[in-house]
Amino acid sequence: MKMMLKVCLLFILSMFIAAENFAQTKIEYPKTKKIEQVDDYFGTKVSDPYRWLEDDNSAETKAWVEAQNKVTFDYLKTIPEREQLKKRLTELWDYEKYSAPFKEGGKYFYFKNDGLQNQSVLYVTDSPEKPGRVLLDPNKLSEDGTVALSGFSVSHDGKILAYGVSVAGSDWQEWRFREVETGRDLPDVLKDIKFSGASWSKDNAGVFYSRYPAVDEKAKLTALNYDQKIYYHRLGTPQSEDFVVYERPDDREMGVGGGVTEDGNFLIIYVTKGTSPKNMIYFKNLSMEKSPILPLIDKFEADYSFIGNDGSTFYFRTDKDAPRGRVVKVDALAGNKQWIEVVPEAEETLQGVDFVNDQFVLTYLKDAYTNVKIYDRNGKYIRDVQLPGIGSASGFNGKRTDTEVFYTFTSFTTPPTIYRYDLKTGKSEIFRKSDVKFNPEEFIVKQVKYKSKDGTLVPMFIVHKKGLKLDGTNPTLLYGYGGFNISLTPGFSVARLPWLEMGGVFAMANLRGGGEYGERWHEAGTKLKKQNVFDDFIAAAEYLISEKYTQPAKLAIQGGSNGGLLVGAVLNQRPDLFGAALPAVGVMDMLRFHKFSAGRYWTSDYGSPDIEEEFRALYAYSPLHNIKPGTKYPAVLITTADHDDRVVPAHSFKYAATIQEAQAGDAPVLIRIETKAGHGAGKPTAKIIEEQADIFGFLIKNLGMRVK
Numbered sequence: 001m002k003m004m005l006k007v008c009l010l011f012i013l014s015m016f017i018a019a020e021n022f023a024q025t026k027i028e029y030p031k032t033k034k035i036e037q038v039d040d041y042f043g044t045k046v047s048d049p050y051r052w053l054e055d056d057n058s059a060e061t062k063a064w065v066e067a068q069n070k071v072t073f074d075y076l077k078t079i080p081e082r083e084q085l086k087k088r089l090t091e092l093w094d095y096e097k098y099s100a101p102f103k104e105g106g107k108y109f110y111f112k113n114d115g116l117q118n119q120s121v122l123y124v125t126d127s128p129e130k131p132g133r134v135l136l137d138p139n140k141l142s143e144d145g146t147v148a149l150s151g152f153s154v155s156h157d158g159k160i161l162a163y164g165v166s167v168a169g170s171d172w173q174e175w176r177f178r179e180v181e182t183g184r185d186l187p188d189v190l191k192d193i194k195f196s197g198a199s200w201s202k203d204n205a206g207v208f209y210s211r212y213p214a215v216d217e218k219a220k221l222t223a224l225n226y227d228q229k230i231y232y233h234r235l236g237t238p239q240s241e242d243f244v245v246y247e248r249p250d251d252r253e254m255g256v257g258g259g260v261t262e263d264g265n266f267l268i269i270y271v272t273k274g275t276s277p278k279n280m281i282y283f284k285n286l287s288m289e290k291s292p293i294l295p296l297i298d299k300f301e302a303d304y305s306f307i308g309n310d311g312s313t314f315y316f317r318t319d320k321d322a323p324r325g326r327v328v329k330v331d332a333l334a335g336n337k338q339w340i341e342v343v344p345e346a347e348e349t350l351q352g353v354d355f356v357n358d359q360f361v362l363t364y365l366k367d368a369y370t371n372v373k374i375y376d377r378n379g380k381y382i383r384d385v386q387l388p389g390i391g392s393a394s395g396f397n398g399k400r401t402d403t404e405v406f407y408t409f410t411s412f413t414t415p416p417t418i419y420r421y422d423l424k425t426g427k428s429e430i431f432r433k434s435d436v437k438f439n440p441e442e443f444i445v446k447q448v449k450y451k452s453k454d455g456t457l458v459p460m461f462i463v464h465k466k467g468l469k470l471d472g473t474n475p476t477l478l479y480g481y482g483g484f485n486i487s488l489t490p491g492f493s494v495a496r497l498p499w500l501e502m503g504g505v506f507a508m509a510n511l512r513g514g515g516e517y518g519e520r521w522h523e524a525g526t527k528l529k530k531q532n533v534f535d536d537f538i539a540a541a542e543y544l545i546s547e548k549y550t551q552p553a554k555l556a557i558q559g560g561s562n563g564g565l566l567v568g569a570v571l572n573q574r575p576d577l578f579g580a581a582l583p584a585v586g587v588m589d590m591l592r593f594h595k596f597s598a599g600r601y602w603t604s605d606y607g608s609p610d611i612e613e614e615f616r617a618l619y620a621y622s623p624l625h626n627i628k629p630g631t632k633y634p635a636v637l638i639t640t641a642d643h644d645d646r647v648v649p650a651h652s653f654k655y656a657a658t659i660q661e662a663q664a665g666d667a668p669v670l671i672r673i674e675t676k677a678g679h680g681a682g683k684p685t686a687k688i689i690e691e692q693a694d695i696f697g698f699l700i701k702n703l704g705m706r707v708k
Helices: 003-021 059-078 082-091 497-501 519-524 531-546 562-573 598-605 612-621 649-660 685-701
Strands: 038-041 043-045 102-103 107-113 120-125 133-136 147-154 162-165 172-179 184-196 206-211 230-232 242-244 255-261 265-274 277-283 293-297 304-310 311-319 326-331 339-341 347-355 359-365 369-376 381-384 392-395 405-411 415-422 429-431 444-451 457-465 476-479 506-507 555-560 581-585 633-643 669-674
Touching: 043 562, 043 612, 043 649, 059 476, 059 669, 059 685, 082 107, 082 497, 082 531, 107 581, 133 339, 147 172, 147 277, 162 255, 230 255, 242 277, 277 304, 277 381, 304 347, 304 415, 326 347, 444 531, 444 598, 457 497, 457 531, 476 497, 476 531, 506 531, 531 555, 531 562, 531 612, 555 562, 562 581, 633 649, 633 685, 649 669
Parallel strands: 476 506, 476 555, 555 581, 581 633, 633 669
Antiparallel strands: 038 043, 102 107, 107 120, 120 133, 147 162, 162 172, 172 184, 206 230, 230 242, 255 265, 265 277, 277 293, 304 311, 311 326, 326 339, 347 359, 359 369, 369 381, 392 405, 405 415, 415 429, 444 457, 457 506
16 A cells, blocks of 8 residues: 555656646856947947857857857756657658659659658659659768758750759858769869859850859858859850859849740849849840840839740739739830730739640649649630649649649648649649658648737638647647748648647748738838737737637747747747747847848848838847846747858857846756758758757757656
């Protein structure tokens, strides 16, 4: 009897400890020195005591990174579920992954990952039914896996592969060329490239690409990007002999890029400024020697995306006079350029258009999930593509004469499945299906709409196990982005599966600032209206609580890049609303973001600290500048990388130092700094699994989650 009583008491005690394991012991954070640095913004004095952390190459900053990582990883090692998570993530990740095949020069190309390979391998085959041979294995580009494939383009005759590589996740690329038949690399190497692809000339003799002036290697992480130009490179010649095709010396901040039309007769030139979707369009007639570059759209009035051409008739997707998008055409060589509507604006948002089988395949978003419709060249509706459910479909790429295409469909509970689509009959059939070791029937996906602070209806997806009790006790992860016209759509995530299997709820809100409902939805979350995005996210959290999915102590928020900014701003505004926060590679210093790397591009969405009215708005929500000393912040795990040259790590460094000092509660405020990695792309699988195990282990501990 005594033994039984002892066992019962031990069981009760263990349950109590499991339920209360989020109680924290005060953490001793590394001491971060302060300097005297005060800036004057239109009469407002702003202190920046951790400015020295902006120098990522200094010995002091490197020592700080090492000290912070020691505290973080020492803490993470104490979480018993961490290894269990890593094991389950590894098991889930270990399945064959394919991309939809694409055709060039009579050959088919596709990517395949055997399961746990750090990067997918590019294959080539004569038929999509036949297994291919390896054309390029990015895993062999470096011994430590830090060199990643970052772009590719196959010549029209299918004989040469142009491919871009980046080191440690950098946005900077180096382009190389490989013979498809032999797998031998040519001596040609193109450097100083960023935000560019490679577009082949009609004769397959060379490529058009964009590059910046050379930058010292040590300065590449933070160097501002000015004076981008379009060049032409002829194979077999040194890069020093490449000639400038197009530049904008009148405005160094303009970005320029070019692509050759399918028939090879025209170069379509895009001119952009910042990250605004509004662009200008110019073109060059490549069939004429020494032809001039002519304007088609010479002001930033709307978004124009080239679809294809029929001779000199160019087709575009645009939001000019149609915030949700439409298809228009123009005769580029006509003296009087008249724009003619082909497919009018619909109730859904037009995301993209492909020109195949002499038809338009239009991909729409309806409440943030995909609809696909087909129209003929004159704008006559033909049919809808019958998708297997509510989710996201992508692909449909091909040539104007192709009669079949491949597309990929995915949803929160559907791993990427590749379909073959017959454009003549409208029939879809499964081409390849993923085999992930989980049961999708155990989960349910729903979409709700909730009211934001100003009454705007905002959609949100919610995913959880079937039979969930709405008793307010469920650990819940709320994800958001809300910016740059980017739409969040249903997609499969191996990383989230263990969370869902353990009984966690996942919610994804489609905030203003994104592109889910067209340009008006985007603009409603930009510049002086950015607070709308934060209000939308806060309202999503309040909805999940009011509907008894969860409670503040069990609710975590997550976002990356612009989404990291979102998490940081909302955490300052409502620290009482959350139990944990996961800001990743966030834009945290809204007064200096434009002084590093590509940051100046973002003023089109955020506004500029150099304009007084916009400075006032930025200063009011800047995550770094609105941390309140003496606040009991929930548990925070900041993640960044030491080679991130898009959102430089100084944002997260300064934010971490400031919020650690301000924390009045016992909840941990940690920063996890990945080394030899960048903004996210190109990270090896092993590192991804480790990071996800750390993130979800952190949530398990700090949300008091019971793992069976």
